[in-house]
Amino acid sequence: MKRPSPARPSLRRRLLVFLLFPMAVLLLLDALLSYGVALGYANRVHDRDLGDDALTLAKLLRNNPLGSRLSRQARFLLEYDPDGRSYFSVQSSDHGLLAGDDRLTPPSSLAVTTEPVLYDTHLDGHALRAAIVRLEMPDDPTDRLTVAVAETLHDRREQAREILLLAVVMQTTLLACVLSLVWFGVRRGLRVLDPLTARLAARSNELSPIDGPDVPQEIQPLTRTIDALFGRLRDMLALHDRFIADAAHQLRTPLAGLSLHVDRALADASPATRDDALAHIQRLSRRAARTSSQLLALTRAQALPPEHGEQHPIDLARLIPEMVAQRVHEAIRAGVDLGYEGEPAPLCVLGEAAGVQDLLDNLIDNAVRYAGRGSEITVRLHARDDGGASLVVEDNGPGVPPELLPRLSERFFRVGASAEPGSGLGLAIVQHIASRHRAELAFGNVEPHGLRVTVHFPPPPATMVVSP
Structure with a gap:
């Protein structure tokens, strides 16, 4: 049974998801902030009303004679509570508790004054917000009337929730509108790719550049x-x-x-x-x-440019003698004296061992083919003053006319006077391999006769470590 192919990713969906999650988090944070602001506002309003109630009640009781009974207006103010619970305390410094609950006392650290003072307390498992005020009695300056009024936090929280609900509804509606506009904007915005898509669809085998003035800078x-x-x-x-x-x-x-x-x-x-x-x-x-x-x-x-070659540190002083030794038997069969001269100290460059092998093989093949039987071919390797290395393949063959030396690395070029068959590709291959190693290829004649081909390798990087 063929498995269904996975769904392709959608740029529109990805953009919307990237926008939806942050906006949802922002909506949640905004809801928490809105609830905190609403609760703070409700607390301020209720605290002001609670303080006003305590001060109004104290002034009302201050003008009435104290006794075991309170006036009808005072008792209405004390007993009325929309939540069905009333918490109050009326005390006199001379007569003691006149009404209410004697547990409704402020902390000892709270300084009670003629202005309402607010504090938090607990009674019967309820968290309360209380206001307390203290006034002197006009008919008895030594008597102090202390009035405390408290209420639960239910009304405050209910009012904050109502404000939050209104805010969340409006913000959710705004978020839905913003997402709709974003969806519309993304769809319209991505249409700018239509001309590029049309140009690509109209092509058959054309490989010319597709960039143009109508391509957005993001693309x-x-x-x-x-x-x-x-x-x-x-x-x-x-x-x-x-x-x-x-x-x-x-x-x-x-x-x-x-x-x-x-x-x-x-x-x-x-x-x-x-x-x-x-x-x-x-x-x-x-x-x-x-x-x-x-x-x-x-x-x-020719397939890879120099920057794409898999190059590693190599020691030419170890590699070149091994490569020359592999060609000695072929040189003997061809009647050629093949030798090597080099320095024993390591001579490191950055390159490809296989590429250097091809380069040297083609240089030796070219020398063997055109120098002829009975000739001498010498491979030399020495260090340069700039830290690089020079590889030289020299023969004592007939040489090349000076005017033809610049053309030796051309494809299919062969010296006309040579009777040896060949394709004219050997030195062209050497030229391309040298270019891949950022090396320079030079040709010169040897006195009294012969050809010298020199490959100048650049110095290695300072941090290069040679592989064993």
Whole structure:
């Protein structure tokens, strides 16, 4: 059973989610803040009313003679409570408790004055807010009348909740409107990508840049990345087309020769003709194989720019002698004296061991092929004054005319006077490998005759550690 593919991420949904959660948190924080502000407002209003009630009651009782009974107006003020609970205390310094609850006493640290003083207390498991005031009796200056009035916090909290409910309803409605506007704005805003989408949809095999004046600046990093990818694809396709063209050009002659000599061998069954045809077939097969390998090597060298190569610290003083030693037996079979001269001290550069191997192999192959039998080829390695390294491959062959030295690294270029077969790709491969190592390639003649090819490697980074 085929599993359903996961849902693709939505930019609109992602933007809305990123906005919804912070706004929900802000709504919660705003609700808490609104409740605190509403409760503070309710406390201030109730505290003012409670203080006014205590002061009004004290003044009312102050003008009446004290005794065991309170006036009807005073008792109404004391006993009325919307919550059904009344807490009050009326005390005289001379007559004691006149009415109410004697437990409604302020803390000892509270200074009772002629102005209402508010404090918090508890009675019968209820949290109360109380106001107390003390006045002198007009008919008896030694007597002090203390009136305390308290109420529960129910009304205050109920009023704060009502204010909060109104605020939350309005804020939720505002939030819904804001989200609707954001949704509409996001949908309209993302339409700016429609021209870019239309341009891409209208393309077939075109790899030109897609960035343009109508691309929003927020999308430019994406379009520039795509343009860079298109550029690399163009380079790879151009390299692919060049490889095909080069292969067709270079392999046409050996393949035609192979077909010709096969026809000769089939047409004439004599041993001499057959042996001659097989010899030519063998030579052309080797030429085709070498040309193919060099085309592949050239393409590989051109495939990656220097900044994309997998380069590591390498010690040329250890690597180059090993590479030269691997070619000694081939040089002996070719009748060439191959030698190495170098310094024993480590000589480090940043590069690719495989790339250096290809570079040296092509230099030696070129020297062996064009210097000829009986020649001498010397590979030298020495340090430079700037901290870099120089790799030199020198032969005592016929050399190259000075006017042709600058063209030696061109693809398919061969010195016209040379009778040795070749593809003209060896030094072009060396040039590309040297470029990948940020090295310089130089050609020069040797007196009295011969060719010297020098590769100047740049100094390594100061923090480079050589791999064992």
